[in-house]
Amino acid sequence: PDAALGPSDDPYRPVGYITGLAVSSSSRRKGVASALVDFCERKARAWGADGICLHVNRLNAPALRFYDSCGFAIVPDWLGFNNQRFLLYRSFVDEEPPAPPPPASTPRAEAAVAAS
Numbered sequence: 001p002d003a004a005l006g007p008s009d010d011p012y013r014p015v016g017y018i019t020g021l022a023v024s025s026s027s028r029r030k031g032v033a034s035a036l037v038d039f040c041e042r043k044a045r046a047w048g049a050d051g052i053c054l055h056v057n058r059l060n061a062p063a064l065r066f067y068d069s070c071g072f073a074i075v076p077d078w079l080g081f082n083n084q085r086f087l088l089y090r091s092f093v094d095e096e097p098p099a100p101p102p103p104a105s106t107p108r109a110e111a112a113v114a115a116s
Contacts, residue, residue, distance in 0.1 A: 015089070016044025018054035037070055041090070050093050055085040064088075 018040050023032045044052045053075075056063045064086070072088040079087060 013050040013093075014048055016040060016047065016049040016052040018052065021054070033066060034070070037067075041092075045092060051089055051091040053079075053087060053089040055079075055081055055087055058084060058086055 018037070021033065021036055021040075023036075041052055054067070054072075055077075056067060067088050070090065072090045074086045075089045077085075077087040081087065
């Protein structure tokens with residue numbers, strides 16, 4: 001009966017949740033965290049989620065800046081966590097899905113391109 005409802009009309013929309021993401025200090029600023037978030041977002045999309053969320057300690061300014069640069073925003077904590085953490089959310093609704101990564105380069109593929 002409610003088939004006409006769209007995703008934004010449903011109060012119970014599926015979301016992915018990142019339970020933990022950490023990068024060793026020797027691997028920071030090398031794109032590792034961005035690659036991990038990208039993987040989580042792709043997996044959540046594949047599972048049909050409308051967005052993705054996670055909690056971050058309110059005092060972790062570097063993490064808050066990182067997630068802000070990834071498009072996350074602080075939202076009211078509907079998950080009911082304690083007041084020591086912010087809930088961050090990034091919606092996929094009304095957003096073009098990302099392009100798939102380019103195929104891996106192989107000597108055979110490079111030879112085919114060179115021959116053409």
